[in-house]
Amino acid sequence: MSLSEYIGKDHIRIFEESVDQAEVLHQLGDMLIQTGAVSIEYMEAVRKREQAFPTGLYTGEVNVAIPHADPENYVKQPAIALGVVRKGVAFRNMADPTDDISVQLVFLLAPERGETQLVILEQIMNLIQDQANMRQIMDAQGTEDVWNVLGQLVQVEEKL
Amino acid sequence: MNKKKVLVICGTGVATSTIVMQKLKAFLRDKSIEATLEQSKVSDVLNKAGQYDLIISTTAVPPSMVDKVINAVPLLTGIGKEQVYDEIEARLKM
Numbered sequence A: 001m002s003l004s005e006y007i008g009k010d011h012i013r014i015f016e017e018s019v020d021q022a023e024v025l026h027q028l029g030d031m032l033i034q035t036g037a038v039s040i041e042y043m044e045a046v047r048k049r050e051q052a053f054p055t056g057l058y059t060g061e062v063n064v065a066i067p068h069a070d071p072e073n074y075v076k077q078p079a080i081a082l083g084v085v086r087k088g089v090a091f092r093n094m095a096d097p098t099d100d101i102s103v104q105l106v107f108l109l110a111p112e113r114g115e116t117q118l119v120i121l122e123q124i125m126n127l128i129q130d131q132a133n134m135r136q137i138m139d140a141q142g143t144e145d146v147w148n149v150l151g152q153l154v155q156v157e158e159k160l
Numbered sequence B: 001m002n003k004k005k006v007l008v009i010c011g012t013g014v015a016t017s018t019i020v021m022q023k024l025k026a027f028l029r030d031k032s033i034e035a036t037l038e039q040s041k042v043s044d045v046l047n048k049a050g051q052y053d054l055i056i057s058t059t060a061v062p063p064s065m066v067d068k069v070i071n072a073v074p075l076l077t078g079i080g081k082e083q084v085y086d087e088i089e090a091r092l093k094m
Helices: A003-007 A021-034 A040-052 A115-128 A131-139 A143-159 B016-031 B063-068 B073-077 B081-093
Strands: A012-015 A079-092 A100-110 B004-010 B035-041 B054-057 B069-071
Touching: A003 A079, A003 A115, A003 A143, A012 A021, A012 A143, A021 A040, A021 A079, A021 A100, A079 A131, A079 A143, A100 A115, A100 A131, A115 A131, A115 A143, A115 B016, A115 B073, A131 A143, B004 B016, B016 B035, B016 B073, B016 B081, B054 B063, B054 B081, B063 B069, B069 B081, B073 B081
Parallel strands: A012 A079, B004 B035, B004 B054, B054 B069
Antiparallel strands: A079 A100
């Protein structure tokens, strides 16, 4: 399964206006709850975990956050929701929680346990290690376009 | 050389430590370094840090653990990962 299939067109949201972290998590979480991927408790766990162990990452011009929690029994169907935040939203730095990072791509992960999720996680890591990829996602207009770009990027990586 | 005990941790012990674990396995294989690898979450190891030779963490750790810990976030982002690999290699060959 590739990243774009995992995310799905229903799990992408573009935030054009200024927005705070709580609102981004709320809206991304709602998409996962709506499609039955996770229960409401999962999002509560994600918020708590983000407080204790933040997930913002400096990746260059376009920074990233990967909020997630222990799936426990809350993840029904492993999935990812992607938020494209045009004006950036503050997430604290994974490596240094005293530091705020303005991130533009938020991957809300609803993982499964163990190594089965590894392929997807590695696809995300490969994606975020290349700023050209991130700019392509930022340049996409509309959720369908974002989804198409994701599909193309991952295909290219698989060929390499 | 004694086989070193390495612990990979993150906040939940689910996502980022799994990625780091995978990268570390590949790196050690590549360098022919033998080590015992375990994966956990930070809250589970506060009292057990002494059992490991090296702890590789994607999350901030309490001051009591700092001496043993290498920050693995560069392995996720790719920025500065060579230095991290060099440090891991140096610490495991001590």
